[in-house]
Amino acid sequence: MRFGARRVTSYKIFSTALLHGHAGIESPYYSSPASTLWFVKVVCTILVRHTPSLAVFNTDYFRDTLNPFVAFSVVYHITSRLNNPDLAFNFFRYSRLSLNLVHSQSTFDLLLRSLCKMGLHDSAQVVYGYMKADGLSICSSVVEFLISSFANARKFQAAEEILVARAEFCNGRGERVSPFVYNNFLTLLMNRNLVDEAVAFFRNHVLRLRSLCPETCTFNIVIRGLCRASNVDRAFEVFHAMRSFGCHPDRFTYNTLVNGLCRVGKVDRAEAFVREVKAQSRFSPDVVTYTSIISGYCKSGKMEDASALLDDMDDNGIKPNLFTFNAIIDGYGKKGEVALAAKMYERMVGNSVDPDVVTFTSLIDGYCRCGELEKGRDLFEEMNNRKVPPNVFTFSILISALCRENRLNEARDLLRQLKWREDIVPPPFVYNPIIDGFCKGGNVDEANTIVSEMEAKGCTHDKMTFTILILGHCMKGRMSEAIRVYNKMLSVGCAPDNITVNSLVSCLRKAGMAPEANEIEHKALNSLHSRSSSTGRTNSVRNNMNVTVAVYSFRICSPCVWEVNDERIMREYIFPFDNIAPYTSFCQFYLDISISPRVLGDSHGACFVLTKRKKTKKERR
Numbered sequence: 001m002r003f004g005a006r007r008v009t010s011y012k013i014f015s016t017a018l019l020h021g022h023a024g025i026e027s028p029y030y031s032s033p034a035s036t037l038w039f040v041k042v043v044c045t046i047l048v049r050h051t052p053s054l055a056v057f058n059t060d061y062f063r064d065t066l067n068p069f070v071a072f073s074v075v076y077h078i079t080s081r082l083n084n085p086d087l088a089f090n091f092f093r094y095s096r097l098s099l100n101l102v103h104s105q106s107t108f109d110l111l112l113r114s115l116c117k118m119g120l121h122d123s124a125q126v127v128y129g130y131m132k133a134d135g136l137s138i139c140s141s142v143v144e145f146l147i148s149s150f151a152n153a154r155k156f157q158a159a160e161e162i163l164v165a166r167a168e169f170c171n172g173r174g175e176r177v178s179p180f181v182y183n184n185f186l187t188l189l190m191n192r193n194l195v196d197e198a199v200a201f202f203r204n205h206v207l208r209l210r211s212l213c214p215e216t217c218t219f220n221i222v223i224r225g226l227c228r229a230s231n232v233d234r235a236f237e238v239f240h241a242m243r244s245f246g247c248h249p250d251r252f253t254y255n256t257l258v259n260g261l262c263r264v265g266k267v268d269r270a271e272a273f274v275r276e277v278k279a280q281s282r283f284s285p286d287v288v289t290y291t292s293i294i295s296g297y298c299k300s301g302k303m304e305d306a307s308a309l310l311d312d313m314d315d316n317g318i319k320p321n322l323f324t325f326n327a328i329i330d331g332y333g334k335k336g337e338v339a340l341a342a343k344m345y346e347r348m349v350g351n352s353v354d355p356d357v358v359t360f361t362s363l364i365d366g367y368c369r370c371g372e373l374e375k376g377r378d379l380f381e382e383m384n385n386r387k388v389p390p391n392v393f394t395f396s397i398l399i400s401a402l403c404r405e406n407r408l409n410e411a412r413d414l415l416r417q418l419k420w421r422e423d424i425v426p427p428p429f430v431y432n433p434i435i436d437g438f439c440k441g442g443n444v445d446e447a448n449t450i451v452s453e454m455e456a457k458g459c460t461h462d463k464m465t466f467t468i469l470i471l472g473h474c475m476k477g478r479m480s481e482a483i484r485v486y487n488k489m490l491s492v493g494c495a496p497d498n499i500t501v502n503s504l505v506s507c508l509r510k511a512g513m514a515p516e517a518n519e520i521e522h523k524a525l526n527s528l529h530s531r532s533s534s535t536g537r538t539n540s541v542r543n544n545m546n547v548t549v550a551v552y553s554f555r556i557c558s559p560c561v562w563e564v565n566d567e568r569i570m571r572e573y574i575f576p577f578d579n580i581a582p583y584t585s586f587c588q589f590y591l592d593i594s595i596s597p598r599v600l601g602d603s604h605g606a607c608f609v610l611t612k613r614k615k616t617k618k619e620r621r
Helices: 005-020 034-049 060-065 068-080 085-097 105-117 121-133 140-152 156-172 179-191 195-206 216-228 232-241 251-263 267-279 287-299 303-315 322-334 338-350 357-369 373-385 392-404 408-419 428-440 444-456 463-475 479-491 498-510 514-534 541-545 584-589
Strands: none
Touching: 034 068, 034 085, 068 085, 068 105, 085 105, 085 121, 105 121, 105 140, 121 140, 121 156, 140 156, 140 179, 156 179, 156 195, 179 195, 179 216, 195 216, 216 232, 216 251, 232 251, 251 267, 251 287, 267 287, 287 303, 287 322, 303 322, 322 338, 322 357, 338 357, 357 373, 357 392, 373 392, 392 408, 392 428, 408 428, 408 444, 428 444, 428 463, 444 463, 463 479, 463 498, 479 498, 479 514, 498 514
16 A cells, blocks of 8 residues: 555554553454454444544545445444544544445434433434435335434424325335324324324325325314314314214214313304214213313303212212312312302212322312312312322412411411422412512511522512512612512513503602612613513503502501412412501501503503492592
């Protein structure tokens, strides 16, 4: 051989590779000659230790020695032992394009799997393109893996292209694609809420290509996805088309349609559908069918119909399960019929159905709604006795109920229990009522302590949290601290609403800090104008800003509700009770708001404020 300057460099690299080679590397082919194993080790060492440029391999020696078997061994070692598919891909691409090496089927398969497992789907797509260009066929197992991997990585278009190409290939050879492949692809699309894309693939390919022969499971996947998207009419269209493709509905098909009808409030139609198919001897309703309809009636408040269906279950020898009882108990609780909910609970236990956290939470919520907090607390203790750990909603319901009765210390004890639950990261609506309660009682320091616990738990403040703290500091005369909290609210990207801004501005002006109030109002007005322009709305921002809001009294213990459209937050009405400690010193902080029940800003629904007394113009004179 003739070696030039580049070959001298290569010789030095070979020497380094021999001295510092990876002794632990083992070839997948133990019968390979020692010289081949040595060469594979040298190539791997150069790839790992040399610069990113692979031009060092562009020599006659490498061209003569490198072959498909050696290339596979190199790719195998780099991916399996070094866990570096990206490096293996660079070697693969360079040897193919610059050294004109024709890689084996095994190398393609190995590299495709390794790249996908590491999330390098763009590189895998390049390898797949090379494979098609070289005229190599892909085995079905690799195709299934690629489609699943690309779909899980949300590269649905690429996954669909691979699947359609495989289907067309099989179509020409009279073969069929495994139903598992396209059923799994449809399921992944539905799980990502890409219902239209899934239906389009189903209609354009599954129903048209002979190699993609749909089965009952395929139809069920599409029907379930449409029902979950509340598109029940389209689901029934797919249902009626099943028989023309030789598929027959099964129990899962009927139950999915029944549940879909109940989800959109068409419970009567669901029950009629069950009677229809039952009369045709196609289907016998089971516990899932009954539970879906019962749940639909409960959500509609039709508890008599739900109870009648429960009795019908018993008459037909179908035992209600946990979900059946939970639906009825929750329905009675939300309707305020707690006594009937309690009876249903006793019936549930009598049927040897163990209650779970949903059962207890529904009952506790029902008792708290009816003002029977002590019974709710007793159930909370029963949960602990039954070793049923309460969830975040259980804590939230009890904490809110205790705060409504001004039992802040008991609510604080519950919050301490929640503090040690590592499996729960409470959302802001759990903390807000008790923070609000302490602020109303003038104990802002304790509220700040709870806020610190909230942050330590990993819970992010929302608008309500910030607004409560701002008003709490204003109430204590800590205007600088209120401004600091407001600025923190802006810095974390939590946009204040009109109520937050107007409350702070009103307090600052009452405290003689008009310049600071004007600055905050001006910036908020500009921000509202900017949001209004970006959303294309023409709301009268100035009118919304002209709402005079004063800080409410902190001697308040009876909350009502403020509905906020863009957050699930319970805001409180203002209603001081006569049996609370004297609050004359807080009179100037009463909330005095003159506003019609209209939409505030871009996010609020109708705002209703209850004040103890509002003077008329004549009284003020």
